[in-house]
Amino acid sequence: MAIPAILDMWIWALLMLLLALPLLSRTVNFYFKIGSYCLLCLGASLVASVVCFLVNRGRTVRNMRIVKKFVRVFKYFYGLRLEAHGVEKLHDDKPCVIISNHQSILDMIGMMEILPKNCIQIAKRELVFAGPVGLIMYLGGVIFINRKQTSTAMSVMGEVGDILVKENLKVWIYPEGTRNGSYDMLPFKKGAFYVAVQAQVPIIPVVYSSFTSFYQPEKKIFTSGKIKIEVLDPVKTEGLTVEDIPELIKTCHSAMKEAFFRISDKLNENRTNDQALQPEQ
Ligand SMILES: CCCCC/C=C\C/C=C\CCCCCCCC(=O)SCCNC(=O)CCNC(=O)[C@H](O)C(C)(C)COP(=O)(O)OP(=O)(O)OC[C@H]1O[C@@H](n2cnc3c(N)ncnc32)[C@H](O)[C@@H]1OP(=O)(O)O
Numbered sequence: 001m002a003i004p005a006i007l008d009m010w011i012w013a014l015l016m017l018l019l020a021l022p023l024l025s026r027t028v029n030f031y032f033k034i035g036s037y038c039l040l041c042l043g044a045s046l047v048a049s050v051v052c053f054l055v056n057r058g059r060t061v062r063n064m065r066i067v068k069k070f071v072r073v074f075k076y077f078y079g080l081r082l083e084a085h086g087v088e089k090l091h092d093d094k095p096c097v098i099i100s101n102h103q104s105i106l107d108m109i110g111m112m113e114i115l116p117k118n119c120i121q122i123a124k125r126e127l128v129f130a131g132p133v134g135l136i137m138y139l140g141g142v143i144f145i146n147r148k149q150t151s152t153a154m155s156v157m158g159e160v161g162d163i164l165v166k167e168n169l170k171v172w173i174y175p176e177g178t179r180n181g182s183y184d185m186l187p188f189k190k191g192a193f194y195v196a197v198q199a200q201v202p203i204i205p206v207v208y209s210s211f212t213s214f215y216q217p218e219k220k221i222f223t224s225g226k227i228k229i230e231v232l233d234p235v236k237t238e239g240l241t242v243e244d245i246p247e248l249i250k251t252c253h254s255a256m257k258e259a260f261f262r263i264s265d266k267l268n269e270n271r272t273n274d275q276a277l278q279p280e281q
């Protein structure tokens, strides 16, 4: 018996829908996870801000301990497992500049997993306007810089160099200066290195493995996964001057890049991104 044309059309439509379902559900799943992550950040920031006000009465780096308690729970919602090595290097009670690679807004989870005491962060000034997220960052002592005005950003970073030693603080800076989700590391901006040389404090590089095995926004992939964290040995800056900064950057960049490729999931990467075909180091 011949199938009526209208039914035929519906069968085709249903078939197409069934075929598109995995792609559709991946996209829906991606937006659901990212949306819920943003909502979680906004909601948790609101609650944490109230707690910070009640406990510490204003802007202080001590509030970061409260933020850390909140953010450390986030990984369970997204099935993220974190494995950190060398974290003890961050717990020396002395000032230092911590630099790490910056892949995504999910980096907050990795940062809060190992954030040492008395550690401030540098962030782009746009984030101060992100509602409760901006408020909690402000309360936690985050220093905001205007990346579009190098001279003002530089002078703010100069002040950071001064207070590091005076107040025995650490500062966490993303030297790539922006998020970079590719399977590589961008060239470093110079601010972090000026701060370290000015304050004559060591630089401690922290490397996070590539997220691309579980997180690729351009392909709408966001599954559960593992993040490896490696804290590298401190790089001394005692006796260095601004003339030594280019060499200092080179040393840190190559050590971090080597660690990044070593701890990242190369097999998975080769399947998803041709750039991953890096020569073995
Ligand atoms: C409870 C629930 C909570 C939910 C979660 C919410 C919040 C969590 C709370 C807290 C977590 C906070 C985490 C914050 C993360 C934020 C991440 C970011 O925003 S990353 C982006 C911002 N960061 C940076 O940009 C830092 C790195 N950038 C720099 O250091 C730059 O160098 C710069 C200072 C911004 C300047 O940038 P520019 O593009 O101009 O580049 P260059 O580095 O090449 O410098 C140009 C030129 O200037 C000279 N220079 C640089 N610095 C100095 C200096 N200090 N003194 C003198 N001269 C300087 C440099 O040498 C260059 O000159 P030349 O080319 O001649 O060498």
Ligand SMILES: CCCCCCCC/C=C\CCCCCCCC(=O)OC[C@@H](O)COP(=O)(O)O
Binding pocket: 037, 038, 039, 041, 042, 102, 104, 105, 106, 107, 108, 124, 127, 129, 130, 131, 132, 133, 177, 178, 179, 180
């Ligand atoms: C009332 C205003 C409402 C505003 C809504 C804002 C929604 C944002 C909500 C949650 C986002 C959680 C973000 C956690 C902090 C992420 C910090 C971060 O990773 O910023 C990116 C920045 O490093 C580099 O930026 P670019 O890659 O240069 O771009």
